Amino acid sequence: MATIVRFSCGHNISSAGWAERLAGLSCTVRDVDLYALDAALLGSADALLIGMHMDQRFLQAHTALLDDYVAGGGRIAISGHIAHPFLTGLSPVRPLDGGGIADLTISRVKPHPIWEGVELDDLIFRRGVAGFYGHVWHVPPEDANVIHTLGPSRLPLDFIYRHGRGEVLMHGGNDMWSFGGDDSTRRLLPQLVSWLVEARA
Amino acid sequence: MTVAVLDSGTYYHHEAIFGERFRDRFDRVIYTPALTSADLAEPTLLIVPDRTNPALLRQHQPLLTDYLGRGRTLVVLGECEAETWAPGVRTAGRPTNFWWWLDPTQKPPHQFVAPEHEMFGYIAPESTIWHIHGVLFPPAGAQPLVAVPEDRNGRDPAGVLLYDDRVTTPGRLVVSMLDPFYHHGSRFMPAATRFLDGLLRWAQHAARS
Numbered sequence: 001m002a003t004i005v006r007f008s009c010g011h012n013i014s015s016a017g018w019a020e021r022l023a024g025l026s027c028t029v030r031d032v033d034l035y036a037l038d039a040a041l042l043g044s045a046d047a048l049l050i051g052m053h054m055d056q057r058f059l060q061a062h063t064a065l066l067d068d069y070v071a072g073g074g075r076i077a078i079s080g081h082i083a084h085p086f087l088t089g090l091s092p093v094r095p096l097d098g099g100g101i102a103d104l105t106i107s108r109v110k111p112h113p114i115w116e117g118v119e120l121d122d123l124i125f126r127r128g129v130a131g132f133y134g135h136v137w138h139v140p141p142e143d144a145n146v147i148h149t150l151g152p153s154r155l156p157l158d159f160i161y162r163h164g165r166g167e168v169l170m171h172g173g174n175d176m177w178s179f180g181g182d183d184s185t186r187r188l189l190p191q192l193v194s195w196l197v198e199a200r201a
Numbered sequence: 202m203t204v205a206v207l208d209s210g211t212y213y214h215h216e217a218i219f220g221e222r223f224r225d226r227f228d229r230v231i232y233t234p235a236l237t238s239a240d241l242a243e244p245t246l247l248i249v250p251d252r253t254n255p256a257l258l259r260q261h262q263p264l265l266t267d268y269l270g271r272g273r274t275l276v277v278l279g280e281c282e283a284e285t286w287a288p289g290v291r292t293a294g295r296p297t298n299f300w301w302w303l304d305p306t307q308k309p310p311h312q313f314v315a316p317e318h319e320m321f322g323y324i325a326p327e328s329t330i331w332h333i334h335g336v337l338f339p340p341a342g343a344q345p346l347v348a349v350p351e352d353r354n355g356r357d358p359a360g361v362l363l364y365d366d367r368v369t370t371p372g373r374l375v376v377s378m379l380d381p382f383y384h385h386g387s388r389f390m391p392a393a394t395r396f397l398d399g400l401l402r403w404a405q406h407a408a409r410s
Contacts, residue, residue, distance in 0.1 A: 078211055
């Protein structure tokens with residue numbers, strides 16, 4: 001049974017509601033206050049979810065700890081914009097040149113199991129409004145596997161890179177595990193969790 | 202005579218506080234987990250941005266209460282669970298109406314009940330109109346500024362989105378349910394940027410007057 005740690009920052013969150021959508025996956029999701037982060041906690045976690053509302057100043061102060069965690073084989077999924085890079089390979093958020101539909105249109109560079117069956121239109125639009133999944137970009141490390149890009153300039157939105165024996169998924173937008181209405185984005189949570197735990201399964 | 206602001210280390214606090222647009226509006230930035238009484242000795246106005254860690258604010262409650270007790274001004278924005286630590290604050294949640302603006306038949310219900318109030322010399326009333334996360338019930342004697350009626354056939358209570366309370370404490374407590382730091386700092390909602398612009402210009406005026 002793999003353990004995923006999902007961090008929170010003062011606001012109550014509960015991952016209990018995910019149970020039905022994660023049925024069949026051999027894992028548990030623990031909700032943990034970010035300020036409890038230490039080596040012992042990381043030693044008990046197979047993967048981490050670091051979301052958009054986290055204290056990145058605190059995370060940045062723990063860069064060495066997080067780098068070691070990934071280098072040792074841990075997987076981390078990050079959502080949000082990066083203000084204070086807290087892992088090797090992360091860099092500060094970049095704005096788009098414009099906010100039109102063309103700028104916000106997502107392209108899939110290559111398929112990946114996390115986004116299998118997830119329609120691009122469901123990522124781009126919600127009730128006809130573009131940009132909820134992502135409207136900024138980040139510079140990936142050179143050897144990163146870029147999955148999705150934004151706009152005609154193909155600016156990286158989702159990418160995965162290796163660090164030592166582990167991997168980091170960077171999604172530069174709203175928490176990708178929070179999507180899941182009545183469209184194909186509902187596949188994101190179980191497919192993300194499946195990817196997070198497969199390494200040590 | 203200064204404006205101080207708490208920074209909880211989120212990307213949107215960073216962009217709103219240190220980004221080019223508003224970086225000149227703050228005289229002092231205090232990292233929320235590290236807040237001490239010494240930080241609050243000098244500032245005349247302290248802004249608690251929306252989505253500041255509510256567990257930390259509850260820990261800091263004695264400092265913040267003392268700050269108001271010394272006659273200073275505290276501005277508290279939305280999603281901070283202010284009802285658990287700020288004097289006199291009562292709230293009720295509402296199902297967030299994210300999509301009101303896509304329905305041409307839906308008229309924004311906001312009522313500007315004190316248009317002569319000094320804050321509206323800086324804040325355009327229409328810049329307060331966006332989705333509603335919940336409402337406030339101001340204590341007796343506080344001045345409501347933006348109100349909304351009950352909704353969904355009476356299931357959601359009427360309340361207030363912004364008020365100015367000069368009676369509950371020796372200081373001044375301005376409370377809003379709106380979350381402009383998050384939306385401006387996420388680079389996604391122009392009305393939030395306009396509201397934050399007005400709010401911060403008023404804050405500079407209020408801190409110096």
